[in-house]
Amino acid sequence: MNIKLFQTGGAPMLRKPWERRQLAGSFHGVALVSSACAALIGVSAIVPAFSQDGMAAEQARERQELQDMRDEVGDIKGTINDAMRQMTELNNQMKNNEYFEAHLFAKESTVKVAGDVSITALTYNGKLPGPELKFFQGDKVRLVLHNQMKFPTSLHLHGMIIPGTVDGLPRPDSGIVKPGATYAYQFIANQPGTYWYHPQVIHGDQKAKGLFGSFVILPKGNQRADVPDKDVVLVISDVKAEYRSSESRASTPSGGYDGGTSTKGDAASQSLSGSPMRLFQAVATSKKDAHTFYLINGKSAPMAPPIDVRRGQKVRLRIINAGQTAVPLHLSGHRFEVLARDGSDMLEPRVYRDTITVNAGERVDVEFTADNPGLWALASEVFEQASREGRTPGGIACILRYTDIVEPALQNPN
Numbered sequence: 001m002n003i004k005l006f007q008t009g010g011a012p013m014l015r016k017p018w019e020r021r022q023l024a025g026s027f028h029g030v031a032l033v034s035s036a037c038a039a040l041i042g043v044s045a046i047v048p049a050f051s052q053d054g055m056a057a058e059q060a061r062e063r064q065e066l067q068d069m070r071d072e073v074g075d076i077k078g079t080i081n082d083a084m085r086q087m088t089e090l091n092n093q094m095k096n097n098e099y100f101e102a103h104l105f106a107k108e109s110t111v112k113v114a115g116d117v118s119i120t121a122l123t124y125n126g127k128l129p130g131p132e133l134k135f136f137q138g139d140k141v142r143l144v145l146h147n148q149m150k151f152p153t154s155l156h157l158h159g160m161i162i163p164g165t166v167d168g169l170p171r172p173d174s175g176i177v178k179p180g181a182t183y184a185y186q187f188i189a190n191q192p193g194t195y196w197y198h199p200q201v202i203h204g205d206q207k208a209k210g211l212f213g214s215f216v217i218l219p220k221g222n223q224r225a226d227v228p229d230k231d232v233v234l235v236i237s238d239v240k241a242e243y244r245s246s247e248s249r250a251s252t253p254s255g256g257y258d259g260g261t262s263t264k265g266d267a268a269s270q271s272l273s274g275s276p277m278r279l280f281q282a283v284a285t286s287k288k289d290a291h292t293f294y295l296i297n298g299k300s301a302p303m304a305p306p307i308d309v310r311r312g313q314k315v316r317l318r319i320i321n322a323g324q325t326a327v328p329l330h331l332s333g334h335r336f337e338v339l340a341r342d343g344s345d346m347l348e349p350r351v352y353r354d355t356i357t358v359n360a361g362e363r364v365d366v367e368f369t370a371d372n373p374g375l376w377a378l379a380s381e382v383f384e385q386a387s388r389e390g391r392t393p394g395g396i397a398c399i400l401r402y403t404d405i406v407e408p409a410l411q412n413p414n
């Protein structure tokens with residue numbers, strides 16, 4: 001939508017023929033301008049020497065020329081009217097569709113985080129992390145929070161500089177959402193970058209139990225050079241969960257977390273592969289029998305989906321640490337440029353790393369060129385975080401995979 005083109009305040013007045021012609025030329029093509037100039041020069045130079053017949057012919061020509069000009073002005077008016085009509089229609093559309101609306105349903109859900117482990121966590125829309133939202137700079141955003149939990153909640157837009165009425169500490173009439181209630185948070189997405197949402201600090205325990213999600217604001221008028229071929233959001237987290245034995249006592253292996261006894265006949269406790277599915281309940285604080293699941297996009301390795309790239313692609317990773325501890329993430333085989341921390345563009349000098357420590361609550365955007373075909377790991381350097389209680393593969397780890405390269409070793413593992 002090119003509104004500037006039709007801002008008539010700065011348009012020239014239609015006063016002199018050549019100005020009209022030039023304006024017409026700008027609409028109908030360059031040829032018109034040059035023919036108009038030629039006609040004007042001809043008229044002023046030749047008029048005094050003409051006979052009466054010649055004068056009459058000349059007057060007729062001038063009348064014709066004036067008529068042509070009127071027609072052209074009419075054309076221009078028509079063009080402007082058309083454009084104004086289109087603009088009005090666009091404006092009406094924008095008014096009707098002013099807000100980019102997303103609905104978040106905060107509720108308890110059971111999510112599978114590893115092959116044989118499900119946790120009952122607090123989620124937005126049943127997903128861990130919550131829905132990945134994308135806006136463009138300047139979008140008017142309305143996030144509608146539906147509280148389907150048994151206790152109050154709130155929404156914090158981590159990193160956004162917005163009025164306190166939207167994101168300040170919630171007040172009774174502004175931001176605390178009672179059980180069963182709905183609240184709409186509206187803001188203008190004016191800062192490009194990587195952000196995340198979660199309950200306010202007074203409901204911090206809900207964040208630790210899984211209530212978090214990401215949102216990205218893409219710059220308006222993205223230049224091609226600035227747009228990566230692949231733009232991936234990675235939310236890393238740790239969720240503490242207790243083994244929930246009360247619900248599945250009959251089928252619970254007595255050995256606790258590591259007791260892998262088969263539980264035949266209990267469909268709910270069977271994973272697709274047939275191994276016993278164990279159910280954990282997310283807890284806010286560390287307890288003696290609590291297990292910590294380190295997750296990348298809600299999954300423990302090897303369940304975390306791979307990052308698929310092709311040779312030559314520019315790949316951006318937007319890493320958000322929604323967990324409780326700092327995570328030093330290492331990407332093997334590549335060096336990445338650190339583009340931004342906490343949503344702000346980095347200033348020069350450029351910083352290149354192969355490991356980046358993402359603190360609790362922090363966001364880091366990095367970018368690299370996929371120029372080293374193969375299979376690579378993106379994983380925490382802390383063994384506890386890159387394992388599932390000492391077992392590998394597990395925890396915060398995923399594969400970077402070149403999909404256009406055939407790996408003979410993988411195709412034929414002899």
Ligand SMILES: [Cu+2]
Nearest residue numbers: 156158198361
């Ligand atoms: Cu936060």
